[in-house]
Amino acid sequence: MKGWAAVSDFDGTITLRDVGDHLLLHYGFSDKKTIEASYSLKVRVEDFMKRAFSGATLSEEVIASFVRKKVRARPGFRDFALFCEAAGVPFEIASGGVDLYADPFFKKHGVKVRSFFGKAKVLRTGIRISYPFLKSTDLSSFKASRVSRLKNAGYRVVFFGDGPNDLKAAALADKVYAAGRLLKLCRERGIEASPLASFTRAVNFIKRNS
Template identity: 80%
Template sequence: MRKGPWAAVSDFDGTITLRDVGDHLLLHYGFADRRTIEESYSLKVRVEDFMKRAFAGAALSERTIADFVRKKVRARAGFREFAVFCERSGVPFEIASGGVDLYADPFFRKHGVRVRSFFGRARVVKGGIRVSYPFLRRSALSDFKASRVARFRKAGRRVVFFGDGPNDFKAARLADKVYAAGRLYRLCRERGVPASRLTDFGRAAAFIERNP
């Protein structure tokens, strides 16, 4: 393995949270069905385009979303401790997500965690929610995620990456250590990218400590 100090980059939905919050919200309030959600995970679909389309007709208030997050959204074990570990150990930790601030902000408030993060911007408008991704400019989300990993590597760091979706694959391929759940885990297996199963963030902290 290469040497160098560690950095960490993570997806949010389904990785830091146990379920994809966007999908869960859309399903729970009947703004999408399972089939539409399933199709959104094709490698050919841009998550950011799906989010814009799906939320455009989702008539939900900020308050409803915040309450939903407080009551229904669960963090993966060890997330908060991992964020604290990174801060104490000088490991830069970033979140790069196709999710949106309207549900991410209440999540981080609930857990008392502050991590540098990139989320879509969601604004309640008449009849739905307008989603935009100011940090993407012209690049696709999957390339943006990969670019955050590449950036740390260029700066001489090793990168641990966490993800669960097909749009995390490009980033996973560039990382020095991958913790993957769900579809990303299967994709890594199929395409020969070494990945450990993401269960608890505590394992990643232990791994970093074992490989200084």
């Protein structure tokens, strides 16, 4: 037994609101109905992201400034990342979001965490997104595979998430902190999960159970 490791979703988990959705709504490149439909368990988040951003004419600077002004981190996130680093707890982020908004977020909070984000390229007509780390798998299975990988390496894994595409990973984790739709899905399916209000409780949980 090597102790604990942590895997987290980004949008709506580390941030209080889904940054991709918030950007698309704020600048009028999508609407509430389309976004709501993207949360069906049948929709691949990565396909939705590619489609939704393909016509979003936003510059790198506009996005970075939006992140600095409007995107809020869930309380305790920075301390959790620093705790993991100090305590030797492997911590990684697996996300369907993109580097274009994740990079300014981490810069703002002064933390570096191993992470997997989509790569965004700003074009004249919109934003082209690719997910090199997915290869032939989908995002939901990829998240689950990050949890399995750490478990196979002998760790117990804490998972943090908020969306339907986090469900597979949550089902494999040893401890789940869930917000929003994921919390509801876990309850419906009998997957034990604690409500994710802040990351502080997870620090205490890991300390208590080490």
